[in-house]
Amino acid sequence: MRELDCAEARELASDLMDGELSADEAAAVEHHVATCPTCPALYRAMVSVHSQLLVQRPSAGPVPR
Numbered sequence: 001m002r003e004l005d006c007a008e009a010r011e012l013a014s015d016l017m018d019g020e021l022s023a024d025e026a027a028a029v030e031h032h033v034a035t036c037p038t039c040p041a042l043y044r045a046m047v048s049v050h051s052q053l054l055v056q057r058p059s060a061g062p063v064p065r
């Protein structure tokens with residue numbers, strides 16, 4: 001598996017949240033986040049921002065009625 005540096009991991013993480021990565025790329029990002037001392041906090045912040053964006057975008061998911 002290719003080792004990512006932090007800048008690459010962050011770029012790929014945003015693509016990962018958009019569902020645009022292959023399984024290999026997604027695994028590389030997860031491996032980096034699991035082994036890097038600084039990325040987990042950043043990654044969690046990105047995930048939380050991203051899920052808020054999804055909530056604000058009504059067309060992104062099923063609308064409960």
Ligand SMILES: [Zn+2]
Nearest residue numbers: 005006036039
């Ligand atoms: Zn990192």
